[in-house]
Amino acid sequence: MKKLLLTTLIAGALAGSAFAQGTVSLQASSAGHGLIQYQTAGGTTNAFPTGSPATIGTYGNLDVAVYYASANTADPITSSTASLLPTGSTGWTESANVLHQIAPTAGSTPLTTFTLTSDAGADSQEVMVLAWTGTYADWNSALQASSSLYAWTGRFGIGGLDWSNGTGAPNGTPPVASVALTYSATAGFDGLVLESIPEPTSFALAGLGLATLLIFRRRK
Amino acid sequence: MAQNVYSLNVVGYVNQTVTANTWYMWGNPLNAVGTDNGTESVLTNLVSTAPSPQPNDWANSVVYGFVSGSYTAGDAYYPNYGWFPGNVAGGGADLTPGNGFFFYPATNGTVTFVGQVTTNNSFHLAGPAGWSLVSSAFPATNTLTAMGLIGVPNDVVYRFNKAAFGGYDQGTANYPSYGWYDGDPTAGPGDTTTAGPVINVGEGIFYQNNNATVTWTQNFTIQ
Numbered sequence: 001m002k003k004l005l006l007t008t009l010i011a012g013a014l015a016g017s018a019f020a021q022g023t024v025s026l027q028a029s030s031a032g033h034g035l036i037q038y039q040t041a042g043g044t045t046n047a048f049p050t051g052s053p054a055t056i057g058t059y060g061n062l063d064v065a066v067y068y069a070s071a072n073t074a075d076p077i078t079s080s081t082a083s084l085l086p087t088g089s090t091g092w093t094e095s096a097n098v099l100h101q102i103a104p105t106a107g108s109t110p111l112t113t114f115t116l117t118s119d120a121g122a123d124s125q126e127v128m129v130l131a132w133t134g135t136y137a138d139w140n141s142a143l144q145a146s147s148s149l150y151a152w153t154g155r156f157g158i159g160g161l162d163w164s165n166g167t168g169a170p171n172g173t174p175p176v177a178s179v180a181l182t183y184s185a186t187a188g189f190d191g192l193v194l195e196s197i198p199e200p201t202s203f204a205l206a207g208l209g210l211a212t213l214l215i216f217r218r219r220k
Numbered sequence: 221m222a223q224n225v226y227s228l229n230v231v232g233y234v235n236q237t238v239t240a241n242t243w244y245m246w247g248n249p250l251n252a253v254g255t256d257n258g259t260e261s262v263l264t265n266l267v268s269t270a271p272s273p274q275p276n277d278w279a280n281s282v283v284y285g286f287v288s289g290s291y292t293a294g295d296a297y298y299p300n301y302g303w304f305p306g307n308v309a310g311g312g313a314d315l316t317p318g319n320g321f322f323f324y325p326a327t328n329g330t331v332t333f334v335g336q337v338t339t340n341n342s343f344h345l346a347g348p349a350g351w352s353l354v355s356s357a358f359p360a361t362n363t364l365t366a367m368g369l370i371g372v373p374n375d376v377v378y379r380f381n382k383a384a385f386g387g388y389d390q391g392t393a394n395y396p397s398y399g400w401y402d403g404d405p406t407a408g409p410g411d412t413t414t415a416g417p418v419i420n421v422g423e424g425i426f427y428q429n430n431n432a433t434v435t436w437t438q439n440f441t442i443q
Contacts, residue, residue, distance in 0.1 A: 023291075025282075025294065027280060027282075027296070028279075028280055028296030028297070028298055028304070030280060030298065030299050031299055031300075103304065104298060104301055104304040105298070105301065108298065110293070110296070110304060110305070111282060111293060111294035111295065111296040111304075112293060112294075113291065113293055113294060168291075170290060170291055173428075174351065174378040174388050174426040174428070175286070175289075175291070175351055175426065177243070177284050177291060178284070178291060178294075180282075
């Protein structure tokens with residue numbers, strides 16, 4: 001009888017593994033934490049308005065995705081610089097679904113489960129949360145177009161650039177509920193502020209202006 | 221001429237004590253009549269153990285339903301707002317008695333289910349190799365067979381072990397010419413403990429149906 005039980009359980013496990021995938025969840029944002037915001041050209045920070053999809057004028061709709069990779073995969077993004085992400089089996093993969101909704105209040109994310117298709121589930125993955133606006137399918141496409149608002153965890157020192165996170169296994173034996181993304185001000189997800197990324201020429205002009213100001217003050 | 225009016229409706233309440241940041245696999249034991257049994261209708265009597273309990277103590281609590289083999293996107297408790305989506309039509313979990321769900325409270329406290337006793341219910345169990353998260357619709361502690369889950373050989377039932385997230389017991393399988401075998405060391409010829417484990421009031425269980433889709437029914441009489 002025990003042999004039959006074992007056979008039954010193993011058969012169930014194998015049936016589940018054929019569709020193995022991991023899941024992580026974005027927690028509900030609460031006042032002051034985990035909010036989705038955006039910064040206008042004037043530098044004012046506002047809560048992203050509610051909507052499904054949520055949109056900002058000509059920038060279009062909001063896209064929030066989880067990117068994941070195996071442990072210790074290099075992340076070229078820094079707290080101040082956005083970069084294209086290496087893809088493929090040794091790089092970063094976008095979650096199967098992308099969040100476009102802000103609800104129930106401005107800046108709040110609804111509880112959202114992201115499916116990590118190439119993850120076996122019920123294990124650990126290196127993850128980060130990236131956001132952009134427009135109809136681009138992924139981060140790299142949006143970044144190359146250079147016409148969106150962008151945000152990533154770790155920007156402005158809010159949250160971690162990437163971190164190790166457990167995953168759920170909806171096709172496990174038995175199914176395991178999704179695991180919430182680590183919610184931390186320094187080493188997980190604690191909200192995003194979308195902004196346009198200054199062009200290199202803008203950086204140069206800003207530097208020139210600063211140098212001029214310093215020279216002017218010294219002469220005074 | 222005045223007519224006598226009889227009512228067979230029985231209402232009651234069930235308290236569940238919870239610990240913060242702990243997963244619970246539950247079923248709603250009482251029907252919130254007149255509602256869709258969404259989170260905003262069922263999980264309304266929440267009292268934390270804080271010195272001055274406030275509804276916002278429950279902010280970031282989470283509920284996941286399980287429908288057609290997949291978890292729902294989840295309902296979350298927002299401060300100064302409540303449950304969102306909160307209702308079934310909006311994509312929230314359906315907590316109708318008989319359905320199981322996961323609950324993750326953000327605070328220590330007590331959840332009180334209030335509503336009408338359900339005496340008749342059907343478990344629609346998709347198969348083959350289908351998963352269903354179910355619970356007894358009737359608020360009583362019963363074995364699997366007593367709660368209507370007769371079982372077919374090769375079906376397996378899992379109870380949640382909240383000591384570790386993602387942990388379940390070893391499973392109770394159903395065997396030909398035997399019934400539910402739940403690891404009883406004395407199982408074998410003459411063993412009569414084939415009714416399966418005793419499921420607590422308001423406890424959810426995962427049912428793996430390895431046969432054709434089937435419907436089991438519950439019929440209880442209130443005396």
